[in-house]
Amino acid sequence: MTKRTYIGVLTVALAVVLAAGGLLASNMGFKLNYPLQALQAGVSLSGTNTLALPDNRQAGVNAASSLMNDIGLANVTNVQKFLESNDGLQVYTGRKGAGPDFPLATGEGYFVKMSTTVNYIVVGSHDPSFANPLNALGGGSNSGTNFFSYPYHSTATTASALMNDIGLANVTNVQKFLKTTDGLQVYTGRKGAGPDFALIPGEAYFVKMSTTVNYVPSHY
Amino acid sequence: MKTTTRILGAAAVLAVVALVAVPAANAGCLPNKTLTGWTGSAFGYHYVNMPPGQDNNTVVGRFWQTGNRALANEGAFSDNFWLRAYAPAGPGKYYILGELGAAEVFGCPAGSITLTIDTNSGHNLTIQVPENPPALFDLGAAQTDFNFGVKPRPQVASSSRAGTAVNLQVNVQAQTGGIYTIGSAVAVTPTYRLVSASGSSDPGPNAALYTAGPAVTPGTPAPFSADCTNPAVDRWVAVQELVDGVPSDTVGARTRINCNPALADPDFKHVDRPGRPNPRSGR
Numbered sequence: 001m002t003k004r005t006y007i008g009v010l011t012v013a014l015a016v017v018l019a020a021g022g023l024l025a026s027n028m029g030f031k032l033n034y035p036l037q038a039l040q041a042g043v044s045l046s047g048t049n050t051l052a053l054p055d056n057r058q059a060g061v062n063a064a065s066s067l068m069n070d071i072g073l074a075n076v077t078n079v080q081k082f083l084e085s086n087d088g089l090q091v092y093t094g095r096k097g098a099g100p101d102f103p104l105a106t107g108e109g110y111f112v113k114m115s116t117t118v119n120y121i122v123v124g125s126h127d128p129s130f131a132n133p134l135n136a137l138g139g140g141s142n143s144g145t146n147f148f149s150y151p152y153h154s155t156a157t158t159a160s161a162l163m164n165d166i167g168l169a170n171v172t173n174v175q176k177f178l179k180t181t182d183g184l185q186v187y188t189g190r191k192g193a194g195p196d197f198a199l200i201p202g203e204a205y206f207v208k209m210s211t212t213v214n215y216v217p218s219h220y
Numbered sequence: 221m222k223t224t225t226r227i228l229g230a231a232a233v234l235a236v237v238a239l240v241a242v243p244a245a246n247a248g249c250l251p252n253k254t255l256t257g258w259t260g261s262a263f264g265y266h267y268v269n270m271p272p273g274q275d276n277n278t279v280v281g282r283f284w285q286t287g288n289r290a291l292a293n294e295g296a297f298s299d300n301f302w303l304r305a306y307a308p309a310g311p312g313k314y315y316i317l318g319e320l321g322a323a324e325v326f327g328c329p330a331g332s333i334t335l336t337i338d339t340n341s342g343h344n345l346t347i348q349v350p351e352n353p354p355a356l357f358d359l360g361a362a363q364t365d366f367n368f369g370v371k372p373r374p375q376v377a378s379s380s381r382a383g384t385a386v387n388l389q390v391n392v393q394a395q396t397g398g399i400y401t402i403g404s405a406v407a408v409t410p411t412y413r414l415v416s417a418s419g420s421s422d423p424g425p426n427a428a429l430y431t432a433g434p435a436v437t438p439g440t441p442a443p444f445s446a447d448c449t450n451p452a453v454d455r456w457v458a459v460q461e462l463v464d465g466v467p468s469d470t471v472g473a474r475t476r477i478n479c480n481p482a483l484a485d486p487d488f489k490h491v492d493r494p495g496r497p498n499p500r501s502g503r
Binding site: 045082087137142143144145147172173175177178181182183184186188190191192193194206208 | 247248249250251252253254258259260265304306315317319321322323324325353354355356
């Protein structure tokens with residue numbers, strides 16, 4: 001093989017690898033080092049964090065109990081699931097007398113209340129074909145509010161971009177949980193709205209819908 | 221033994237049920253609820269027309285879950301977070317947009333909100349709005365802009381002096397205007413009570429400076445005894461409104477009760493203008 005042929009083959013091989021990488025980027029495996037903060041003045045008011053898990057979770061992490069074990073049971077006070085039907089929360093503590101465990105579902109965000117801060121290594125992959133059911137009021141949704149698991153490599157990196165990606169006319173607002181106060185920052189994208197905010201991989205967001213959309217996030 | 225087992229079993233079931241659907245407990249609403257007559261309203265944009273000279277720093281705005289202020293209210297959610305100026309429409313044009321998921325909000329109102337805005341100028345705006353649809357308190361459903369009403373001023377119908385007390389019969393008229401009940405909310409009707417304070421000058425609108433007196437029914441004269449033990453200072457009587465049992469932060473225009481016995485005997489209060497010739501007297 002001549003030097004020229006060798007370079008040519010190498011270039012083609014590299015191009016194939018890059019192309020394949022590009023094709024697979026959306027659902028390739030990845031890791032995220034996501035800080036789950038315990039109560040700490042100025043950082044977290046109560047130790048409550050939102051958590052967005054990948055569409056394809058780490059093997060074995062399929063329920064609140066296994067998520068707690070993966071994070072480290074001793075560090076976690078509870079895992080909370082948002083109930084669209086009544087805008088309430090189902091809480092699993094994993095301790096004696098706890099309510100029933102619940103399964104984790106693709107596309108759902110969760111609250112995780114920490115007793116000790118942990119830099120949680122989230123492992124998994126994206127499913128580019130998964131359509132998130134973002135439900136408007138009615139049909140089992142009390143107010144049209146959904147707790148959306150924000151995909152890590154969405155092209156939408158702000159609340160406004162997410163609303164536009166879903167379809168602005170279909171979305172009433174996007175709500176970000178503020179750890180420092182346990183309050184919410186709300187962006188409506190309409191006249192008189194508060195400021196836009198950045199979306200952070202690992203965080204989940206409330207998305208309130210005026211029209212139901214099966215949302216397939218744009219991704220890179 | 222069987223009974224104990226049954227009791228324990230029932231308790232366990234109750235505990236599980238309680239844990240399965242825990243309502244969102246938070247500083248504010250989690251998820252968010254919106255109080256609006258603006259963005260998010262299904263009925264377009266509606267203004268609050270502020271009285272002249274007032275803005276969202278001078279007024280006192282409050283809102284709460286109707287019937288249970290202790291459960292959910294504005295907390296530390298400052299007026300200018302939810303009562304906002306809309307400058308393009310001109311001076312005095314405000315709109316209401318409050319995101320109740322804010323951490324400053326105390327509790328999470330449900331069912332119906334009662335909202336009041338009191339001014340130092342004796343104006344009041346009271347609105348009662350239902351939560352409809354869930355998570356939305358849509359003030360726009362009134363389909364009108366919101367104007368303030370004027371709080372009543374006590375009117376002395378008659379008076380007499382007894383020792384150091386001046387006994388009055390006081391009339392109060394209900395506030396006209398500025399009261400809105402929307403949709404299925406129970407009609408909001410303020411109640412009224414007399415309040416009084418001492419002072420050589422008008423104590424001003426701050427209700428905290430007054431002592432609460434008897435309740436009054438609009439249109440029905442109510443007795444009120446002004447303590448004039450110290451004739452050097454006067455008594456000031458005003459009306460404080462109570463909306464859903466919650467007393468207003470400011471009172472309406474004050475009525476002065478002059479405690480000086482040389483001037484205050486109401487029976488002889490009328491004084492002819494001096495220096496004006498009386499044609500009948502020949503002077």
